[in-house]
Amino acid sequence: MSAILSADDLNDFINPGVACIKPVETLPKQQPTDNPYEVTTEDKVAAANPPPAQISLTDCLACSGCVTSAEAVLVSLQSHSEVLSTLDGHKELRLPWEQHGHANGEINGVNGHSSEGKIFVASVSPQTRASLAATYNVSEREAGNMIAQLLSGPYGLRSGGANGSGFTWIIDTNVMREACLVAAADEVQQALTTPTEGQKKPILTSACPGWICYAEKTHPHILPHLSKLKSPQALTGTLVKSILAKRQGISPENVWHMAVMPCFDKKLEASRSELTSHSWHAQDQSTDPVRDVDCVITARELLMLAESRHISFPCLPRTQLPKHLRPSFPDPTINSFLFGRRNPKHTPKSPSADLSLTVGTSGGYLTHVLQTHLAAHPSSTLSIQRGRNADVAEYTILSATGTPIFRAARYYGFRNIQNLVRRLKPAKASRMPGAVRKLARKPGAGGGGPGEGEYSYVEVMACPGGCTNGGGQIKVGDVATLRQIGGTGVENGSAEQIVLPAQREWLGVVDEAYWSADDASTSSSADDDDEMDVDGDGDTEMNDHHNGINGLNGDHTASGDNDIVNGISRSHITHILHHWAKITDVELEKLIYTTYRAVESDVGKENGGGATEMERVSALAVAQGGGW
Template identity: 70%
Template sequence: MSAILSADDLNDFINPGVACIKPVETLPQQQPELSSNPYEVTTEEKVSANTAPPAQISLTDCLACSGCVTSAEAVLVSLQSHSEVLATLDQYQELRSTALEAGTTVGEQDEEGREGKIFVASVSPQTRASLAATYNVSEREAGYMISQLLSGPYGLRSGGQQGSGFQWVIDTNVMREVSLVAAAEEAQQAINAPNEGVKKPVLTSACPGWICYAEKTHPHILPHLSKLKSPQALTGTLLKSVLAKKFGIRPEQVWHMAVMPCFDKKLEASRRELTSHTWHGQDGDAVRDVDCVITARELLMLAESRNISFPCLPRTPVSKQYAPAFPEPTINRFLFGRGQRQKRRREVADDEIGTSGGYLYHVLKTQQAQNPGSSIRIQRGRNADVSEYSVFSADGQPLFRAARYYGFRNIQNLVRRLKPAKASRMPGAARKPGGARKPNAGGAGGIEGDYAYVEVMACPGGCTNGGGQIKVGDVATLRQVGGTGIENGSIEQEMLPAQREWLAKVDEAYWSAEPDDLDEADEDGNVGMGDAERSDDSESGKEDDVVDGIDRRRVKRLTEHWSSVTGVELEKLLCTTYLAVESEVGKSKGESSEMEKVSALAVAAGGGW
């Protein structure tokens, strides 16, 4: 679903879905040419070929129609891009945390009556891995280069009308830990209380391409979708809720940009369920938790637009002068205390864990921890993107069954198996017993019953293969333009691998991030993104609740503290909802209430719509 697109591809013709009515609405009315002689016979040579203009389809149209699914991300490219980032930085003055804590800038306006903004960014590990593979640096060095671009003196702050930059750059791996711990609890709840909450099997919901597909084409899947927000959405909610409460400002004064591996994340950021109205309760317009999403390639466009050579940026942490501590101490330790991050798990091969966050693997490890002596068995499915996972007790009894489905071809098989059985129309016929079809029932391992948990991702191979990642065909050009790999005055020649081998290299960079040596400091003695700031409230020596390298107790303390600081219920902070998208095609204007609601939200939320 993640097409190979960029802002420069907007002139490409994208064929709308069969049910899409928007192109028909935009066609000009064909008017006959006026002629002075009413009896003149028009010949074929005199008829001019009128080419209809390209259909202009906006996000509003796509959210209100179930006709187009696979082209949704292509529409969003023009709505959230590096151009919007630059325009926002040039338009608003940056609110510095030091001035806000002193109370000197709250409510101040510029000459045109605009209030300043706090600029914050979050970066996914898949993006860092893509850039690391491109420029032959480590994943951690790629993270430093991104931080230098967004926050450092040689990056975006060195130009622009306001000289604004991003005050904090957050690693989404931090909030991924919150997602993983909550996902394990959600899966256990589905087993213990099948009639409450999410229906078994629980399907992951962190992939917006998969969610778009489910909402528009398979509403019977919605009760199975995990209610948890993705790490991108959780990061946005955390930043806006805490900063708004801490400084007494409105959520719209915090501007959050996310750097993600796929274009579908733009669609996720545009969801009305992921706005401030769900947790803030303020009057007025809703504000998106994530204002703008760009990809790895768009991040390089961001640097190029300011004449910044990305590979020439320092590969060291940003000093505290430009990246101060987060104003809430406990949350600051959690966000930037990566010295406490988990050690990489090596019990199984990396490809069995996956590069999409490791939801399934953490759920399996949690089940194993709750059943001492149990073991995890893995069986490959019909292709590399389908696998079955089982937890067996010490005496060989099946305890938990799960699966992984990547790619839409495999997802279609999954949703078909979950579709409820239809009642027979024959007179006197009863409904077939068994209810919903059991996915792979009676399959490998002989385990009876449905899967309890399924990790679903739209991209084959997982998130490192997202459409916004740098492709192997672009690497040579990027290296030459950036001047990387220059030794002894000449650009070293390298034989670039094929796309499959390239993805393996990106995966290797993704797994190269080890927290063993994260206590380095820069030349000023400051600690930057990815380095450690030791926690005073950690319970030293208590390892009994560490699962998959994640201290579950520490994560739960953090979420409880988050709820306490903001005064918002934890469920509102962590969870979201999903709704079936009904087609507006063929309905009268009076019936299209959903389209009007979406249109109103789009206008209110702004963000380049």
């Protein structure tokens, strides 16, 4: 294991685990002998010892014994090694709609329906680009170009390997994030007006898999509060695989989607059984489900990926990939949405001073919901009250008369999350006759703040400081070494002395790189001269009032001044989502929503036969000729 990534770095430990029972359960059954009276010798017993059991992330999620993202290191799946072995084991599939050669320049000649080939797709988070940008002292945009050069360029992965395979498309998850933000605002509005059965206030964000895993395994009473939206990572995988399967007839098994994310828990999200082809591909129910996201790696693992192929990441070109290495997506409208240059009017801006506590670096769910309600009430104002620490804040939208209209909050870090879920726990009725039902505690009691029961929306993230502080991000202690290895710390033949800040200040540098993407996205570049803002019909990019669609329910009404919120056009996003559902012939709810389930531990509890879990494991071990 490289020094860049080690198990010691995973400090997001939540709950102590128990002895893993997977190796015992997977032992092969003893074959009966022909002679029941034959004496078994020691040699025969030793020869029958099975090989070590393979434990996948799916097994870890199915087990309720432990809750920690260290699971991601204890398994062989979803790592930079898995990426390399997949690229080396499968030729790059030729795109059937590309009639004049492959994006890779006729690298392999595999036809469009070969079962051996795969279309490789990568999605990259802005937090990962920000971490690499801060590490190598480049802009966020340049870091994104370097990632694309590694995954798809001639000096990257394509320059080596058994097949010279690379990634056909590199997708910015910011694009799908816009769809998530619009859908999140609609979900909150629906919960306020016509709540669905089983939905409870406040709505809690579900984009953080560490938080979801924690809620499912320790606090099932939270599940009715969780947003049903898929994360941008999951939504990207669903979009790519569903369109290729429904419109192009390419099996989901032949599309391999890798996501580059800021935290290890995203590997757990990718392994969820709810996020597979069975959720949207009705014809695929008879076969094994195919995950929408096949592999997740982090920023540090991305560098290990380059190191394994003897590629110097900081020496990669910082310019955009040439156009012949950026093939079009088969549907023109979706292609424009995924890869078209963003309209400056639709580009979110860096947070102002009064909203710095609101926006954060975790996708901007809270700020978009707040801005949507502020736009719906032009005379309203936003009041921000900081909690007991910087990772807790409460927000109240006030009418012109000072009456509260909408309440929301932000809770980052497990210490703060524990306070949230404890106070959302429903009160238990006393069994004593005549006892008064005890009310649940409210946060801010005695402090004048609103309680969770009064919130309509809460943004919850497991990492203190948000997603730029994810466990897979590059730590400040590794920066000096990485810069020297890349040659960026050497000038005029002498080593440049690199003075780095402390970890807390380093996160500020990463955050600054994260927000610098806004300025870069609105500026013109010579690299983008060959990209026109066109929609699916070849016209200029859809304007703010395209089709006048408001809401995800498909109502066609005139879009007013509230259509653009925080630089995102609601009608444009809604049009894209309905177009996606139409061309795949899949209900929109199946494409963008998911489900959750309570995972109750059986460890130490009696099963149907009256035996505890540990007794059952011991019995299995004894039955196989062993024991503890």
